Amino acid sequence: MKIIDILNTNQVTISFELFPPKPGESLDDAKNIVRDVSALKPSFISVTYGAGGSTSKTTVEVANEVQNVNNIPALAHLTCVGADKQTIKAALDELKTHNIQNILALRGDLPVEQPNNPNQAFKYANELITEILSQGNFCVGGACYIEGHPESPTLQADIDSLKIKVDCGCQFLTSQMFFDNNRFYNFMFRLLKSGVNVPVVAGVMPVTNAAQIERIFKLSGTALPPQFKAMVDRFIDDPAALRQAGLSYATGQIIDLIANGVNHIHIYTMNKPSNAKNIMRGISKIFIN
Secondary structure, eight states: OOHHHHHSSSSOEEEEEEOOOOTTSOHHHHHHHHHHHHTTOOSEEEEOOOGGGTTHHHHHHHHHIIIIITOOOEEEEEEOTTOOHHHHHHHHHHHHHTTOOEEEEEOOOOOSSOSSOTTOOOSSHHHHHHHHHHSSSOEEEEEEOTTOOTTOSSHHHHHHHHHHHHHTTOOEEEEOOOSOHHHHHHHHHHHHHTTOOSOEEEEEOOOOSHHHHHHHHHHOOOOOOHHHHHHHHHHTTOHHHHHHHHHHHHHHHHHHHHHTTOOEEEEEOTTOHHHHHHHHHHTTTTOOO
8 A cells, every 4th residue: 555545534644663673683573573563553664774775675674574464554765875776776676576665765864984975876865756756656755854954054945845855756754753843833834835735744753761862962953842851851860760751752742743633643663662552552542543
């Protein structure tokens, strides 16, 4: 089933993101995670693509496990960084072999050691989207940053870039994580004002440990609202309490989003089925699949 057909309904959808094992790690562990997360009956599961395509083979294997073993629609990530046309064609051919029709097309994070790779065929995600659609009947989505991509000079410039993606055939957008729902609502208003009207899936990450919080502060431009900062300050030295508070915060975000008409939620699980299970328990009467 194509993701756009799932999103083009008035029903609430909940999806999860998983990442495949790194080279040298066991695929069996990943399969167990897929099984446990699939048992929660999400609308679909996305599978990430390692930096520079480092997990390209296992991305397809995990996506196949999601869709053809556990019967949940799979959304495979594909990135521009480090990829030439032959690499992308090979990845698309393998996805076709497994009947995986859904792709999230991303530029990817530029490696610090070689930000300008001469072998890279696609500079921007819209170029990758065009290439994917030329290779088959895929459903293609893209990413969005509700507070603007870190490299965009202005918020409007970032919206303009999203419009180019959509004009190239991007059928839906998935947001990066955010912690302030009001900023998401403002982003949706700016999108509609600019004529971008594809479905947008809101990305929510349950923050459950101090390491995650430190990484967010260092790497993310995401705004941290007062209530989130208060939660961190109060529970940072109590791991069990911080985990419970983080899961409750994410669940509250999701309930508020759905209550305000945002029907499509994507949960960044960090490969923790227990976190996904806790959140699904908290919205069991809201999301019924």
